[in-house]
Amino acid sequence: MPIYIAICLGGLGTYVSDLLLREFSESSDLQILQVDDEVNDETQGHAGCGKIEVETTVDPKLLWSKSRFVMTWLVKLAVVENVKDVEDIHAALTAVGATAITAAVTVLRSHAAIDWSSKEFTSEIQRPMASPLHRSNESSPILYRASCIRSGSSHKFTSLDVSRTVGDCVGKIFPPSSWKASMKDYEVRIMSYVLNEKCWCGISLSNVDQQRNKGNLDSEFRHPHTPPDSTAVVGVRPSTASLLISLCEITFGEIVCDPTCGSGTLLIEGKYEWGDKVQFLGGDIDVDLNQMRMSDNNEVQDCGLSLWDCGRLPVRDRVVDVFVCDPPFGVGCGSAKDAVTLLPKLLRECRRCAVEDGRMVMLLAHRVKELRRVTAPGAVGKWNTGWKIVNERRINLGGMLAYIIELVVTVKIENDGDE
Numbered sequence: 001m002p003i004y005i006a007i008c009l010g011g012l013g014t015y016v017s018d019l020l021l022r023e024f025s026e027s028s029d030l031q032i033l034q035v036d037d038e039v040n041d042e043t044q045g046h047a048g049c050g051k052i053e054v055e056t057t058v059d060p061k062l063l064w065s066k067s068r069f070v071m072t073w074l075v076k077l078a079v080v081e082n083v084k085d086v087e088d089i090h091a092a093l094t095a096v097g098a099t100a101i102t103a104a105v106t107v108l109r110s111h112a113a114i115d116w117s118s119k120e121f122t123s124e125i126q127r128p129m130a131s132p133l134h135r136s137n138e139s140s141p142i143l144y145r146a147s148c149i150r151s152g153s154s155h156k157f158t159s160l161d162v163s164r165t166v167g168d169c170v171g172k173i174f175p176p177s178s179w180k181a182s183m184k185d186y187e188v189r190i191m192s193y194v195l196n197e198k199c200w201c202g203i204s205l206s207n208v209d210q211q212r213n214k215g216n217l218d219s220e221f222r223h224p225h226t227p228p229d230s231t232a233v234v235g236v237r238p239s240t241a242s243l244l245i246s247l248c249e250i251t252f253g254e255i256v257c258d259p260t261c262g263s264g265t266l267l268i269e270g271k272y273e274w275g276d277k278v279q280f281l282g283g284d285i286d287v288d289l290n291q292m293r294m295s296d297n298n299e300v301q302d303c304g305l306s307l308w309d310c311g312r313l314p315v316r317d318r319v320v321d322v323f324v325c326d327p328p329f330g331v332g333c334g335s336a337k338d339a340v341t342l343l344p345k346l347l348r349e350c351r352r353c354a355v356e357d358g359r360m361v362m363l364l365a366h367r368v369k370e371l372r373r374v375t376a377p378g379a380v381g382k383w384n385t386g387w388k389i390v391n392e393r394r395i396n397l398g399g400m401l402a403y404i405i406e407l408v409v410t411v412k413i414e415n416d417g418d419e
């Protein structure tokens with residue numbers, strides 16, 4: 001049975017493994033072998049993402065299309081504990097040997113052979129996951145590249161040392177006539193994620209072209225319609241958006257709103273998951289709506305999109321069941337000062353539009369203290385936004401500590417004072 005490594009949002013490893021089990025519960029042949037996921041106060045860099053070892057015979061087609069909440073999949077080569085030196089990684093890979101590496105490439109090939117343009121895949125957002133192998137002919141050597149994402153301060157080696165070691169190791173296992181290193185035109189990428197003393201190593205199933213264009217971790221497919229003219233939009237990863245949607249625990253017939261939708265990633269993932277069973281609406285103060293509506297993306301076309309200020313939503317009182325958003329937090333998107341004043345404004349307006357038992361899932365990397373202040377039980381006047389926090393999850397968002405915060409409506413806004 002192939003063993004995969006699912007790379008996911010750091011801090012949500014256990015949640016993602018539960019989702020995998022839930023999603024594939026009918027196939028008894030999916031087992032979670034281990035979950036490695038810790039998020040500390042200190043920033044952990046990109047290698048601090050969650051890793052889940054999964055053993056399964058689930059059809060790769062299904063595995064991909066039903067696990068959009070996974071950032072990327074690797075076919076496992078080795079998981080090395082207590083790494084003190086690159087030699088430890090070298091020894092572990094040597095022990096894996098030629099047969100297991102060749103078997104992993106066979107899994108990659110069967111994945112690459114999927115025809116993602118077939119009618120079976122109704123949504124455009126699935127298709128670019130295809131991972132073409134650029135081989136001129138079967139007898140030519142497999143071109144490979146080794147890459148490493150490393151975090152941890154006590155290492156005696158660099159990421160480059162790890163990549164070089166892995167590359168050399170493969171070069172020793174296979175003769176140059178069958179495997180050849182190539183930095184540019186590779187068809188197989190061997191990824192190593194080193195976090196402190198543990199190394200996860202596998203063959204990436206991400207689209208090779210995207211790996212080339214976007215660098216190491218950034219190989220996830222991005223929705224293609226992101227408005228090029230908007231300077232404010234910093235889109236979330238589709239896998240993060242898919243997780244946020246899942247945390248909303250949406251049910252049939254609900255109305256879901258993203259008040260700061262940017263390029264609409266959350267709406268797209270929601271629509272992809274729920275289709276016509278749920279109404280999605282969203283808006284932003286700074287996007288080119290015409291361009292978004294003209295995109296080929298079915299999901300974005302089917303959402304109610306508006307140009308709006310989230311502090312003055314053109315929405316009636318008490319209609320929205322769930323808000324989901326990643327508001328600007330003043331770093332990389334908007335200014336810090338604006339972000340502070342925006343939060344209470346956004347919350348109060350969402351409270352007005354929310355149903356009595358309305359809820360919200362918010363991704364926040366900064367301004368968490370402010371959010372706690374304006375949702376504290378004793379908050380009054382302008383500090384009372386009518387929401388309370390019911391859950392906070394610490395996550396590693398592209399190397400930095402962030403939070404996914406779940407809120408629910410409190411019964412009423414006391415002292416409905418002006419801002």
Ligand SMILES: C[S@@+](CC[C@H](N)C(=O)[O-])C[C@H]1O[C@@H](n2cnc3c(N)ncnc32)[C@H](O)[C@@H]1O
Nearest residue numbers: 232235236260261262263265284285309310328
């Ligand atoms: C972090 S981005 C959201 C990214 C989005 N989730 C995506 O995937 O593209 C925050 C968004 O908030 C928008 N924004 C800032 N101030 C706003 C306001 N007053 N009303 C509505 N949107 C606002 C920005 O234009 C930006 O697109």
